[in-house]
Amino acid sequence: MIYFTKILKKEFLIYSRKSSSFIGPVVFFLISISLYPIGISNDPDILKNLAPGLIWITVLLSTLISFQNIFSEDYEDGSIELLLASGQNLSLIVLIKIFVNWVFSCLPIIILSVFSVFLLYLPLEGLKPLIISLLIGTPTICLFGALAGALSLGKNSITGPALMLPLSLPVLILGTQAINYSLNDINFSSNILLLTAILIFLLPIILFASVGALKLHFN
Amino acid sequence: MDFGEFNIHIWSVVSIMGFICLLLIFLPLAKIRKNESKIKNNEKT
């Protein structure tokens, strides 16, 4: 247990030192959110309809930028070898890494997305489903990112992005649908439940697969 | 279809498919030839 809290602390320290890890996604998010009205239209009616999708897609893309960070640095500097040599439960370590990555790359954006509601004229009743769906949906996307990162490990390959899109498509649909439901006064809880189910169902599978993929690089 | 008639939709599909099929044949053939000739060259030297 001491071992895992140590890793958790270490990861937090590393991410907090590496300002690009959390400022990068935030800057990306702000830039895109402010570019949408300019690029599409500043008509509130048009933006209102697009807002759920735009916010979700932006969050998804900024995750896409950061998922490479999860393992590539550890691979470059040899930390992964030490983790493998330690004989400890690797899936727990991977879980910690994904969690810290989520806290630093997704959580700030989710908090910021509150403001994007005003910038993109999303009606206020859409705020609650937006935040809830992002909070439950983004960990799943981070999981996919971890798998893609573990497979391509430090090399720039098209595999990561090519895997990310199809895997995260259902999550994106459920998330944006939840917001649209609430705007039309339909109960959106079934979408949130489905997102939760996806997360709980995929968590062990993806962890197992990522650990397997990591080990493949040391064979 | 009349022989004299030119339908751009059909013929673009035909030509793209033909081109890709040719690629699919000649890429592996070139690779096989390269690998086999590499051995021959090694033996000569």
Place this chain on the structure above:
Amino acid sequence: MFQILKNFYHKLGSYPWFYKISGKVIPFVGVFSISLIVISSIWGLFFSPTDAVQGDVYRIIYFHVPAVSVSQVIYYSISVAAAVFLIWRMKMAGVYIKSLAPIGAAFTFIGLLSGAIWGQPTWGTWWVWDARLTSTLVLFLFYLAIIGMQSTFASRKSADTAVSIITLIGVVNLPIVKKSVDWWNTLHQPASISISGESSISSEMLIPLLLSILGVYLFVFFTGLLFMRAEISTREQNKEWFKKLSSNN
């Protein structure tokens, strides 16, 4: 019977045996498949009747339908190979996946492109975001992912394992994508354009279509053998049997 199958399985797993046999089979399959494609194309393009509704453009069907159907069949076959590789560690299954993936990608691309070119004059649009088209696009992405995965691993065996995992993820993911897009479409505004109108097809059109499907399947078999030979010749370059074989030629 079982013994024969088992022997065949072991032979199929042996590189020299496969290399020798495929070398003998390839010319026949090649000539046969290419002539089938040529015959069915000429038949379909010039001799089958013009469609009453769509006019001549419908003739794209002789290229579009075989390409789309073969691209899906290839994906199912490589996911079977992926399972075989992960369970029985059969090396030939890895070769099979690596060789068939580019062919599958090529035919998915042809399918998407010919579909778009066909859709433009008939439905007035190049693309519709319905479940079938989206899942074909996703299929293309998975092929690309499989092809892109090859270069990230130093060891062949690791690369094959990773590729098998991706393939199986894809085979689970594809129906999910299809279902969720379907669901999304029914909940959104109903699509103004429906592509699903299946009209009955006359036998004069059906025969060249069946011929072209058969031709493309055989062509995939042919190029599949070629790609597998190329892959084996790369992997086994330094093996005695390969050196002996290629210096005899």
Place this chain on the structure above:
Amino acid sequence: MLKTANLSYKFDDKYIFSNLSFEFANDSVFKLVGDNGSGKSTLLKILSGIYKNYEGYLSSSEDYLVFYSGHKTGLKNNLSARENIYFDIRLSKISHSQINSALKQLDLIDYSDIQSAYLSEGQKRKINIASFMLSTADLYLLDEPFNNLDRKTTDFLQEIFDMKINAGAKIIFSSHDRSNDDFPLIDMNLFN
């Protein structure tokens, strides 16, 4: 007691080494020598549990704690030397005073709060030596520990070796230098 029997390692279809049978007794140092590509690093990685798909047997008579140090240092660029040692996952709980004394002995105390991205290769190796010093493992697997070191640190590393052995641990390390010491040699060239 660590034992290998007919240990072989295959990369794809090519054997890196084969039929390695050894007994590594306690309280001793073993030196792996061999040409480039003879499998020194690979053997260390197998013994440390990083590589798992070897052939043959690897067994030990009791549970032991392994300390592995490879070519790659495992140091985090944006952590300081002190933090890198404190958060070194190979070490159990250690106090800051222990870290300080280790850094002092290695002449690193002036650099202890600088992020390791700005340290030289030799200094990075020294941080790893500090970790090695503070570790209480039973089996040490070190990949080329004497590379990139100055005379003084080399001597110091030798002293730590003696210390560890007196404490009952065993050390297996690799080197491309065949001369000048009295450790039992394992020549990897013999198993290619």
